[in-house]
Amino acid sequence: MYTIKTMNAISPVGLAKLPAGVFEIDNDAAAPQGILVRSADMHEAPLPESLLAIARAGAGTNNIPIDRCTEAGIVVFNTPGANANAVAELVIGALVAGSRNLPDAIQWAKGLKGSATLAKDVEKGKKQFVGPELRGKTLGVIGLGAIGSRVANAAVALGMEVLGYDPYISIDAAWSLSRSVQHCVTLSDMLPRCDYLTVHVPYMPSTKHTINAQTLAMCKDGVRVLNFARGELVDTAAILDGLSTGKVASYFCDFPAEELLGVHGVYCTPHLGASTPESETNCAVMAANELSDYLRNGNITHSVNLPDVQQPRLGGRRICMIHKNAPGVISAITGVLTAANLNIENMVNKSKKDVAYTMLDVTGNLEDTLAGQLAAIPDAIRVRIL
Structure with a gap:
């Protein structure tokens, strides 16, 4: 019998992959063999000697002490691709909303409540929210993994010219990518051509501030930037400076920060990327299957600290x-x-x-x-x- 501790609410569909008789779900267990976690911070949490594996129901593992786990022989799993569709759909929504200035337009329209000249006000005021169509414009996608490739393919379907940059693209991702996506060897090849720019790479020391003052300087004036991957991938100071000079027209970000809130042209969502019932279920099922296969058979799939x-x-x-x-x-x-x-x-x-x-x-x-x-x-x- 393996004892599994959950540190966040985990989809019942996922937990059902851990059948009774083989696994016991005990959220207060002091000595579990496995842990299922979503966003709970484990950096200060004890790692009992009994613990064999941690499965993160999501892609990012910044909330898990990877080095400590490796030293203790604890396998850490994540669920790459399980939330890819949810994030990609949100990015496409932000792409449309940002181009057509929907957030500002919606907020302005709310202020018309009670107006005696509502129809006239609408016709007079709508001009300030005119924004370009996506068809025929150029989108740059940095990172062509499970999410980036979906965004690129969807943008192609919307009639956009799509440029992709990913020096580490996998064979599976390359196969799933539309042939209409143009591959750029360097960022300097891609950035000067982009009307819109979205980043989809994992956060690590080498990718910190992928979007910075130097990369923004290569972009067109008025570029619209989207970040639904990790907040640290974009240099906040550089974005704010770009907004003030007109280099950046808007910044959509799924990671609110104090410096960004209330700034004109910045639109923060509260980390909604994977917040769909379908995504939470997909992540939970994948995490539970990874945990089960390792505990029962020793097989490792999608580990961030051990080889597969x-x-x-x-x-x-x-x-x-x-x-x-x-x-x-x-x-x-x-x-x-x-x-x-x-x-x-x-x-x-x-x-x-x-x-x-x-x-x-x-x-x-x-x-x-x-x-x-x-x-x-x-x-x-x-x-x-x-």
């Missing part, structure tokens, strides 16, 4: 070992198994930076002391025998 490793169960016992990515570890493992007179039926080993994962299916008389022998290997981090 999958191997079908063919009988016998399975040994799962997280260890440092160092010379001699594999020979040490096989040496222990040979001494124990165990036959290795299948074996897979993969690494991710300084950590590696080895999974072996063995047959033979497996003694209770084997896990301790494997754990005694100097570079071992965690050993499980299923």
Whole structure:
């Protein structure tokens, strides 16, 4: 029986993927084997020795202490692509709303309540909200993953010219991308041509302030910028300066910040990107399946700190070992198994930076002391025998 603790409300559809009899959902568990989390901050939370895996029902894992988890042999999962449609739809909505000045127009129309000359006021006032159509305009998409590719394809369907920049585009993303999307090798190739610019890359030190004073200087005057990925990807000071000079016409952002609120031309939404029932269900189902497969079978899919490793169960016992990515570890493992007179039926080993994962299916008389022998290997981090 595996105990799972949830640190946020998780969709019942997702929890149903953890059947009773194999899993117990206990939100107050002191020693869970797995944790399901959405946005709860875990940086100050204890990581009990029992904890084997954390599954984040969402893409970002900034709320999870990744380094501490890796050191403790705790696999951290996320759910890339599960909320992609929800975010992409919101971006397209913001693209239309920003181009046609809908937020300001709606707010202005509210002020007409009670006017004795309502019809005249509407006809006279609407001129100040005239905005361009999207058809024929150019959209630059930075990052062509699950979300960026959907945005790009939808913009193509709206009749836009779409430019894409992603030096790390995956094969799956490339296959899903419309052939009408033009690939740019550098940002300097793309930015001067864009009427609209949207960013869809993960946040990490290398992507911080992807949109900054230098990149904005390459853009057309009056560019409209959208950020529904992470607030830190855009330099707030640079955006505010661009708004004041006219370099930036508007900034749509899903991450409110004190400096942005109340500024003309800035439209903040309260982190609504994945806030749909469908997205929450998709994320919960994927997270629960990842957690279940790892706890029951040792398979790793969509981990942010361990390599992805999958191997079908063919009988016998399975040994799962997280260890440092160092010379001699594999020979040490096989040496222990040979001494124990165990036959290795299948074996897979993969690494991710300084950590590696080895999974072996063995047959033979497996003694209770084997896990301790494997754990005694100097570079071992965690050993499980299923």
